[in-house]
Amino acid sequence: MEAEYSAAQCVPKDRRPDALGDLRVLPDEIICAILVNLTPRDVARLSCVSSVMYILCNEEPLWMSLCLSNVNGQLQYQGSWKKTMLNQLHLPNLYHETCVTPMHFQGFSSLFLLRRHYRCHTTLAGFSFDSGNVERKNDISLEEFGQEYDGKKPVLLSGLADTWPARNTWTIDQLLLKYGDTPFKISQRSAQKISMKFKDYVSYMQIQHDEDPLYIFDEKFGEVSPSLLKEYTVPHLFQEDFFDVIDRDKRPAYRWLIIGPERSGASWHVDPALTSAWNTLLCGRKRWALYPPGKVPLGVTVHVNDEDGDVNIETPSSLQWWLDFYPLLADEDKPIECTQLPGETIFVPSGWWHCVLNLETTIAVTQNFVNSRNFEFVCLDLAPGYQHKGVCRAGLLALDEGSLENVRKSSLLNEERMSRSDLTRKEKRIKMCEPSEKPFQNWTFIDQNLWDVEFSYDINFLEMFLEKERDHYSSLWCSSNCIGQRELREWLWKLWTEKPEMREKTWKGACLALNAGKWFERAREICTFHGLSIPTDDEKLPVGTGSNPVYLIGDHVVKLYVEGGLEASVHALGSEMEFYSLLCKADSRLKNHIPGILASGILFVEDGKYKIVPWDGRGVPDVIANCDWIPENSSAVDFPFGIWSKKYFDYKKAGISINESINFAKCSKVWPYIVTKRCKGKIFAEIRDTLSWEDALNLASFLGEQMRSLHLLPFPSLNASSFADTEKKTECPYVNGFMETVSNKKIPAEWEFFIRTLSRGRRMSLSV
Numbered sequence: 001m002e003a004e005y006s007a008a009q010c011v012p013k014d015r016r017p018d019a020l021g022d023l024r025v026l027p028d029e030i031i032c033a034i035l036v037n038l039t040p041r042d043v044a045r046l047s048c049v050s051s052v053m054y055i056l057c058n059e060e061p062l063w064m065s066l067c068l069s070n071v072n073g074q075l076q077y078q079g080s081w082k083k084t085m086l087n088q089l090h091l092p093n094l095y096h097e098t099c100v101t102p103m104h105f106q107g108f109s110s111l112f113l114l115r116r117h118y119r120c121h122t123t124l125a126g127f128s129f130d131s132g133n134v135e136r137k138n139d140i141s142l143e144e145f146g147q148e149y150d151g152k153k154p155v156l157l158s159g160l161a162d163t164w165p166a167r168n169t170w171t172i173d174q175l176l177l178k179y180g181d182t183p184f185k186i187s188q189r190s191a192q193k194i195s196m197k198f199k200d201y202v203s204y205m206q207i208q209h210d211e212d213p214l215y216i217f218d219e220k221f222g223e224v225s226p227s228l229l230k231e232y233t234v235p236h237l238f239q240e241d242f243f244d245v246i247d248r249d250k251r252p253a254y255r256w257l258i259i260g261p262e263r264s265g266a267s268w269h270v271d272p273a274l275t276s277a278w279n280t281l282l283c284g285r286k287r288w289a290l291y292p293p294g295k296v297p298l299g300v301t302v303h304v305n306d307e308d309g310d311v312n313i314e315t316p317s318s319l320q321w322w323l324d325f326y327p328l329l330a331d332e333d334k335p336i337e338c339t340q341l342p343g344e345t346i347f348v349p350s351g352w353w354h355c356v357l358n359l360e361t362t363i364a365v366t367q368n369f370v371n372s373r374n375f376e377f378v379c380l381d382l383a384p385g386y387q388h389k390g391v392c393r394a395g396l397l398a399l400d401e402g403s404l405e406n407v408r409k410s411s412l413l414n415e416e417r418m419s420r421s422d423l424t425r426k427e428k429r430i431k432m433c434e435p436s437e438k439p440f441q442n443w444t445f446i447d448q449n450l451w452d453v454e455f456s457y458d459i460n461f462l463e464m465f466l467e468k469e470r471d472h473y474s475s476l477w478c479s480s481n482c483i484g485q486r487e488l489r490e491w492l493w494k495l496w497t498e499k500p501e502m503r504e505k506t507w508k509g510a511c512l513a514l515n516a517g518k519w520f521e522r523a524r525e526i527c528t529f530h531g532l533s534i535p536t537d538d539e540k541l542p543v544g545t546g547s548n549p550v551y552l553i554g555d556h557v558v559k560l561y562v563e564g565g566l567e568a569s570v571h572a573l574g575s576e577m578e579f580y581s582l583l584c585k586a587d588s589r590l591k592n593h594i595p596g597i598l599a600s601g602i603l604f605v606e607d608g609k610y611k612i613v614p615w616d617g618r619g620v621p622d623v624i625a626n627c628d629w630i631p632e633n634s635s636a637v638d639f640p641f642g643i644w645s646k647k648y649f650d651y652k653k654a655g656i657s658i659n660e661s662i663n664f665a666k667c668s669k670v671w672p673y674i675v676t677k678r679c680k681g682k683i684f685a686e687i688r689d690t691l692s693w694e695d696a697l698n699l700a701s702f703l704g705e706q707m708r709s710l711h712l713l714p715f716p717s718l719n720a721s722s723f724a725d726t727e728k729k730t731e732c733p734y735v736n737g738f739m740e741t742v743s744n745k746k747i748p749a750e751w752e753f754f755i756r757t758l759s760r761g762r763r764m765s766l767s768v
């Protein structure tokens with residue numbers, strides 16, 4: 001008894017309550033998450049508060065996060081992340097803790113820190129990994145690949161890289177000799193653009209003990225080191241890539257050099273825009289885990305923003321998932337797995353979840369591609385809205401009750417039942433985040449009736465979740481899309497013109513991404529109403545990259561105004577009609593070089609049918625007469641939506657935020673349009689590179705003459721009473737950035753709107 005009492009007396013007192021004060025109620029994980037959001041200087045100050053704060057504030061993962069959040073450019077690791085951060089701050093040497101021995105305290109323990117320390121220092125050599133259950137194939141034909149695997153399931157392929165020079169030259173030592181001073185982009189969970197010289201990265205790999213080590217993941221390696229591209233070729237199975245028609249500087253990122261040490265890897269994700277991918281390993285070993293589309297891994301949460309469809313995936317690091325989550329899985333819930341060996345290529349189909357863990361230092365090359373099998377899925381993912389993006393990744397749990405009922409009524413649904421265990425497991429992980437609601441609010445239970453609905457990664461099934469009220473031309477563009485709006489339109493147009501043999505497939509993709517079928521219907525209605533030739537099948541895709549759908553039909557052009565919403569569209573057509581009226585009144589020579597207007601009007605839907613009202617820009621058509629943005633004294637001016645009205649509209653819009661501007665661009669069922677004669681010749685962009693110097697000078701001279709004619713046009717008079725609700729004062733910017741308020745008598749009325757618009761836009765940008 002005396003021995004037991006003596007041992008108890010030796011147990012040090014728990015110092016956590018006294019050292020943390022009121023913060024003691026928070027778990028260590030939450031405190032560490034808070035510390036990440038502080039500045040390095042504040043963390044250093046906080047470490048002096050107490051013994052426990054000293055421990056928490058000197059954790060290497062914390063300083064790694066702080067360092068990567070503050071660096072922008074090239075990084076040079078200094079042996080520890082705290083030293084690296086201090087080096088970035090350019091502090092005097094006397095503040096560097098080169099000789100200071102870290103303090104140690106008894107009476108404090110943390111399971112969270114212990115587990116993280118284990119992940120940082122564990123080695124994977126002792127872990128047992130079998131060959132996995134992904135099929136392995138050698139010398140597979142293109143026909144067999146298309147029938148058995150493409151768009152269906154992953155496969156490990158050998159023999160595709162046997163003739164590559166990279167099989168022998170892509171080793172750490174040889175790359176170090178040739179590319180030691182070459183900077184490569186680093187992939188990490190940071191918004192900053194980080195790169196490291198390869199020699200510095202190799203030094204880092206050799207001494208680091210990070211839970212989620214830095215990982216070379218460089219999509220520009222071919223531009224930085226072109227010789228690397230000569231040492232491998234795209235395998236014959238993956239050479240069909242529809243993104244090839246896009247200019248290299250405009251196409252999305254598609255190829256990456258991947259180099260990482262043991263414990264590094266890629267956390268759970270679905271490849272951008274639902275593209276497919278191949279990955280060839282040149283040295284080392286990788287462990288892969290994969291789930292089919294719609295089956296979200298344990299520990300992963302999918303958020304889809306309901307405004308722009310932005311997809312955000314919360315996931316543990318690759319190592320943490322394997323150590324902490326994988327052991328919790330029942331056998332039937334485990335992913336498809338394999339260990340990839342040097343020389344092997346793995347194919348990942350469209351929409352498949354995958355996670356990669358490097359078992360040792362690895363070097364690999366990977367490319368994403370769009371082919372005939374996944375093209376429609378890519379176009380679907382680039383369509384506006386959010387519901388279809390959630391379903392493609394999270395399955396039916398991305399749906400609310402109303403949407404689910406619509407699915408249940410569809411004839412495309414299967415009658416097979418989803419297992420209750422699968423739904424229960426997913427319930428805890430899939431959440432749809434909407435700005436107007438608290439996250440996770442709608443996911444407290446799973447409807448029992450969901451069990452009779454089966455998810456299918458089939459384009460006919462998935463397109464049911466497109467939001468019909470959202471339109472490509474007027475909807476907010478998703479920031480996580482791999483390609484911009486204009487680039488998307490250019491891509492589809494190039495496929496249409498340069499690959500006529502696949503027009504049927506291109507049309508299907510355009511109907512998904514651009515809602516091209518509906519726009520074609522509207523263009524046909526306009527042509528029918530005005531007795532113009534009906535567009536042929538070759539003319540049914542909108543042309544070019546403009547922000548409004550434009551059709552080249554025979555010898556005329558049909559343009560529908562959509563960009564910015566109905567008010568912006570009415571002003572766009574109204575100001576264009578007033579400009580053409582000015583040309584005719586002034587008998588300007590400029591009108592000889594501007595396409596003549598054949599017709600103009602407003603197309604709208606009434607009682608489920610298209611109707612058209614001709615409109616030349618004068619007066620207010622009845623179809624929009626009840627809108628709350630009609631000028632009060634519109635009858636007092638010839639063109640109520642003409643040039644000055646558009647200027648005032650631009651002035652109002654300049655003073656609102658991006659989120660508020662969404663209301664201006666809401667999809668409507670009213671579309672102004674114009675029909676003009678078709679110009680002869682080619683677009684300048686098509687001949688720019690082949691134009692001779694003499695022709696370029698002649699063109700410049702011609703454009704100068706037209707510019708002079710434009711400046712000679714009489715500007716439409718401003719009816720000041722039309723804008724009586726505007727401010728009586730105008731802010732004029734000084735050269736030093738301050739503002740001076742002056743009476744509007746000192747400046748012409750025409751300049752007043754120009755200055756006000758700039759001022760409002762400047763104030764808005766400063767407030768943001």
